[in-house]
Amino acid sequence: MSYARSAGSAFLALATLATLVLPASAALPPAPVAKKIPVTDVYFGTKVVDPYRWMEEPKSPELAAYLKAQDDRTRAILASIPGRKALVERLTALADTVTASTGVVRQNGVYFFERTTPDSNLPKLYVQEPGAAARVIFDPATMSSGQHHFALAYFVPSDDAKYVALGLTPDGAEPLTAAHVLDVTTGKMLDDTIERAGFGVTGWSDDGKTVYYLRLQPLAPGAPPEALYQNIRTYEHVLGTSQSADRAVFGTTVTPDVPIDPNEFAAAAVDQDTPYAYGILRNGVQNAIRVYVAPKAQFGTPNVKWTQVAATSDQVTDLAVHGDAVYLLTSKDAPRFKIIKTSLSHPDVATAQVVIGPSSRVIDAVAAAKDALYVQARENGIGRILKVDYNTGEIHDVPLPVEGTIANLTADVKRPGFTVNLQSWTVSPQWYAYDPATNVVKNTNLDPPSPVDYSNIVAEEVQVKARDGVMVPLSIVHRKDMKLDRTNPTLLYAYGSYGISSSPSFSPGRLAWFEHGGVFAVAHVRGGGENGDEWHLAGKDANKVNTVNDFIDCAKWLIENEYTSPGKLGARGGSAGGITMGGAITQAPGLFAAVLDEIPVSDQLRIEFSANGVPNIPEFGSVKTEAGFKNLYATSPVQHVVPGGKYPAVMLTTGANDPRVEPWQAAKMTATLQADSASGRPILLRVDYVGGHGLIGATKAQAAELGADEYGFLLWNMGVPGFQPAI
DSSP states (O other): OOOOOOOGGGOOOHHHHTTSOOOOOTTSOOOOOOOOOOEEEEETTEEEEETTGGGGSTTOHHHHHHHHHHHHHHHHHHHTOTTHHHHHHHHHHHHTTOOEEEEEEEETTEEEEEEEOTTOSSOEEEEEOTTSOOEEEEOGGGGOBTTBOEEEEEEEEOTTSSEEEEEEEETTOGGGOEEEEEETTTOOEEEEEEOSOTTOEEEEOTTSOEEEEEEOOOOOTTOOGGGGGSSOEEEEEETTSOGGGOEEEESTTTOTTSOOOTTEEEEEEEOTTSSEEEEEEEETTOSOEEEEEEEGGGTTSTTOOOEEEEOGGGTEEEEEEETTEEEEEEOTTOTTOEEEEEESSSOOGGGOEEEEOOOSSEEEEEEEOSSEEEEEEEETTEEEEEEEETTTOOEEEOOOSOSSEEEEEEOOTTSSSEEEEEEOSSSOOEEEEEETTTTEEEEOOSSOOOOSOOTTEEEEEEEEEOTTSOEEEEEEEEETTOOOSSOOOEEEEOOOOTTOOOOOOOOTTHHHHHHTTOEEEEEOOBTBSTTOHHHHHTTSGGGHHHHHHHHHHHHHHHHHTTSOOGGGEEEEEETTHHHHHHHHHHHOGGGOSEEEEESOOOOTTTGGGSTTTGGGHHHHOOTTSHHHHHHHHHHOGGGGOOTTOOOOEEEEEEETTOSSSOHHHHHHHHHHHHHHOOSOOOEEEEEETTOOSTTTTOOHHHHHHHHHHHHHHHHHHTTOTTOOOOO
């Protein structure tokens, strides 16, 4: 449901609202000053000066010293916030109520899943055999020491459920992830260790003796950073052998009949239920994939013959196989996606049968079970599951017990029905199983419901008219007794890239924000996937400005409709969402009291020269083309900070081991804001030295500390009593 409130007196001039008295920070210790060594680049006639290029030097001791000085200052300031300690305790207590399982996989009748329990700091790997209780088969805490820790990055059981391959990431450093093999019966690790397996295991051979995995290439001394994620190929590892004997079976140089670009990720695996091997090629973060099949008997041999099922131009993003039929999810001529069907033995997308045509619903995924094809979709942001009869093609909606978000829809062609995770803004995630015989989706009771009391919390879904007339969805979560008097501390979040949707999600820790009178809002800006591929493309390339504009327009709507005011409004976003935060800081600084700029992309002109830069070119473009430069420059945050600008309080975060957005991105934005801002508001940089990209691979303790720092920073800069530092 969407609606708009009567604005009344809320339609005050934003400039007037921005003059509200904000807490002072004149007594803060001075910030470390970054040296300036200007480097001038000329892009198609436009000069761009970069005073902090020196920060990009890999393993620079000067950057390390600068980060350390910034973090020391930040930690001292945050520690002086009176309410911070209580926030840590509250967030820890809320996290310790949770028993939550993720990544549930059913293999040969056995369930595998990760589970976080009140007494665990990291998720453990569990197995549950038929008729037995769940038991722990691996605890990453046994490999951790001191501040350093390992976390599960992924796990893939063998088809017979006797072994499970798992990836272990040290301190969030994803490229350093190594794969190991665990004996499910004994719980003991085999001697096999597979290095450079950060992108995961793709599957197992039918006999359970060979693991297929994606392998990063070894880098020669002096290799450019961007070479790290090139030539990623699928290798096979035979259990009991040395990794030095592993062979590439799919990817550059090993598939002469398949042209593969060095920037494409080449994933391949066999399917126990079909006579085929599958090859999937993806260019970095590009959503569309190329799909190939080959006879399973030929896989890994020199004479393997691959047949193309789908080209990049077919815009396929997902597939499911039942017998000889392959069902393809595609956005070609279907902005909200459709499902088509062709044959694996004689694939022809051009003449494929349309199984589910384009509609107002957004289709997200497809899964094949024994009895039917199951399709995950969304209607006005609410998850739906459709059942498609293999023989008749009839389509029916499956009745769901929760109106909210669908995650992890999984099915098995050997068994009827499916399993799925359901949650909403106010309903904790639970695992459900569908029985087609009764047409009932039943709670598996794998996890108990969250004891965190959300009975006083409600969610609203509204539509905000953006400046160009497009209606942008806005979710608002708050206490039932909230008053519309412009005094509510409000946190507005957005992401808006890659076609990723910010779907309704339950957070026990968010209750701590509501307990301090907070409002939590999500702007479903263009660039995400909330309204399908058209929504993604409307916030991509030259349209990226829409992502920033939508966020600002949603912020204005919250103010105009009396939820909050500029003195009480905070912004939060991270990673690619740092582009949105940078735009909010530089284009509408008077709207926000404080901004949380997490692990941010801040210098778009330079990111393609970092290790993770090349894979992101399909999403953001390249400065090597004139159009690409113009698009990137238009929304690149550091280039739009101006001397004398009166910017809001900003806390930037980074992880020392972040392989996705390297720490120099946040460091550049910090140095630029600290040098140029004339508002007197605090600009802080927080560094996690045993962390990577945000909370990926993080412990519960790390999450509680970060949450307390962020909530404390917001409440301080919103002038909330009890959070004003003594400094």
